[in-house]
Amino acid sequence: MKRGLAILSLLTLAACGADGEPVKPTASSTITMSSSGVSVGTAVGLRRGPFSLALGVGG
Incomplete structure (x- = not known):
């Protein structure tokens, strides 16, 4: 859990545009029924x- 929060924090920092234009993050979710x-x-x-860099949970 802590590792996931640390990675999410780094992604948020990278998206803030500290090194140029802001980069808009993408999000997606899926629901699968079987x-x-x-x-x-x-x-x-x-x-x-x-x-491209992505962090996913579940599935």
Whole structure:
């Protein structure tokens, strides 16, 4: 949990635009229903040029 919060903090800092224009973060979530139950997944990411960084939970 602490590691996830640390990574999310770094992503937020990177998105603030300290080194140029602000980078708008992306977010997505999925809900999957199957015969074994329901699962939920969420991801937050950043994209700048050819580079992409994402952090996901669940699935």
